[in-house]
Amino acid sequence: MTEVVSPTAAASGASATERFQERAKSSAASDAARLDAIATDALAALHEVIRKHQLTYDEYNAFKAWLIRVGEDGEWPLFLDVFIEHEVEKVANASREGTAGSIEGPYYVEGAPEFGAEGTLPMRDGEGGQPLRFFGQARSVSGEPLAGAVVDFWQADDDGLYSQFAPGIPEWNLRGRFTTDAEGNFSIHTIHPAPYQIPTDGATGALIAAAGWHAWRPAHLHIKVSAPGHQLITTQLYFDGGEHVGDDIATAVKDALILAPTAASSGAGEEVRYDFVLDPA
Template structure:
């Protein structure tokens, strides 16, 4: 006697799940079997048409084709805009430790950017001059010496170096180390809000669903130090208009800073080489012990 409708669909799902039963890696077995169940449940719930299934295949194919292996990572962008990146972040940082909040890594990180000295300017394109400084500390409040802060941000045109071939190599990117007292200082320009790339499948998805592509202004950090967990986070401009509607859901209240106006005669002007007015932002990062 043949099965019909839902009964046949459920039998197919269980048959596929069973094919993974002999997976020797227990975690991989859990991931694959759960993926099949949830994916099949989605297809059944929305009663996916063949045309929609093919459109999804084409969408994923084009997403992969947009990735260049260096700067553009469309799959991270897709994960970000669907809130998956921040959900993974939340799951992996469920318990308060006293460390600085994490947020999304983003798709535009480049390894091996120049090492820069305390207070060195990493901005080779115009913008509002700024100094971002503070300390890196343990959860007990002790300074973390020689911590490495890998930093990156967009230029005023809303694009990152590497993404924008007109920008000099290493523009608005750099690796800074803390001194013996855990202090760091980064001379840069005030970050600006910008749209994520919309020239690929993720951009078409946002347009089709009536969503805007804008991210609030921010400075990226990846901070590492021996004996401590790696911290991936942002510092957001506190008064940015897109804080409440970030296209990738990455904003957390604890990661917002003010870029305060400072005059040419300010105490920091001479130390960091500012000839006119500039902005100053201060923030202390706290690392969790590994």
């Protein structure tokens, strides 16, 4: 392994902000009536907090200064994805019958290297972490295997760092896109990721420290699964008994998304199966 150099909040935030802005260019805006209703209710909720806690001008000015710093640090994607996205995800996926969703988070990157139904993620020589084989099947809610489904996969390394968001890590390290075989099967060779703290040297970290919260996320795998005629599912998978599974700072863990790996049949590391069930579009 190379020497670990932790990313700063500013550097990580700038990268996340840039990527979000690129992807958001194609996002559809709400109509005026809906935007009016949402903005009015959001402001009313904030006004209620002010009245409930009898906010002082000193506190109000500290809040304004903090909002400005969040922008200067480029941390809006981090802050929103950690503290807000889990509720948006619940609403967006409330009617799903198939696999449960979870947050995407700020570290997704489009265009990862493509593999067939089985492959090993790009890794550095001597990549840390216990070997992990992650495999399963993509199928529809009716039980039909989904051949040619795309399993877009990314994760942190054994130090809790993501490629393209931390210095010194190869561009596509631990990122890849896999295409299921005729029976909807896939198999990904990777390593067991580590729990990690979100960056704490910026505005988000200042809030966490001031409120006496912790900044930890449990170890997890990120996956997007898509197939023609079916809804894309974005989710995260966690590990049974893992540190911070019960108190994730992002409030994104669901019981249905917890894995229980066993010793690999190959004798090297662990393996775990998880099938993805996609709802019709």
